Amino acid sequence: MLRVAIAVMLLFGALPAQATEAGWALLRNGGHVVLLRNAMTTGTVEPPNFDIEKCATQLNLSDRGRQQARKIGALFAARAAPVEKVLASRFCRTLETARLAFDDQVVEPLATLDKPTEATAEVDVAAILDIIRNYSGSDNLVLVTHLENIQALTGASAREGEALIVGLQGERLHVLGRIVF
Template identity: 65%
Template structure:
């Protein structure tokens, strides 16, 4: 029984330890961050989805906007400055990026949109994202706000809504150096 209690406590500490290691990396600056958009309802986009109209998309919930504000406060307080932010054009990603980092440095970037079902188009999206990541050489942090499918395709790993993965290019994909979990 004691063994199970210790395992439970240890597993509960893992996200906190991973988060602290992630902040330590970002304090040094010069890192690339994949950030999954904040909390949205459901999954998949409605049938009448239009990239130009937020009213046709899954948008941040009140809890998602609150999560994004918390993320912004923590990025400001705990990391080196954020030099550049690219975001999917989907409203849940753009709103997350703008709440966290402000309008002035957020750039919509179509390759970060939800990954295409067409394999060639998806490869072109990932290639464009990898090109941006490989070209980055700034001293501040570079953040890309996107969706679960994109993160999985680039890293082979999942991320919670509002979770940040600190990454570096490795081979054809990205190696995860650290994570930050925003509860």
């Protein structure tokens, strides 16, 4: 019984590494879309006085999250994963993740990638799908967004700072690979 338990732990412990390597293999070839959840934050709930224009009223990256964002950028460079464009939610934590990870010159804020509300969720998901559907670059497109958008688009979850490489299958998004940072 102990051997079975150890084998199961080893198997599941190896899965993130295998998923990460498969994800890097996809990105090296370019032409893919990456949904990247913002790096680690200082909490879990948006403060009640939230204002999109004021970072002091939002959840922000923790020091560990800033390190994680820099690591993301360094690994994209080290793994030769070319990035053509980075679109990010206007929330401070997503913009900071994008700017620390990638060249600030290629980062564009985009309201469609903001954390969805009941009133905007359906329209935002449709707009994000249009961006993905119409992307035809030879390098990779990175969309830095929130868990809610990632779940609505793929049905999958993502940790803070995790990347999902996605592609269209018919009208639905399919997760092709993952990278855990």
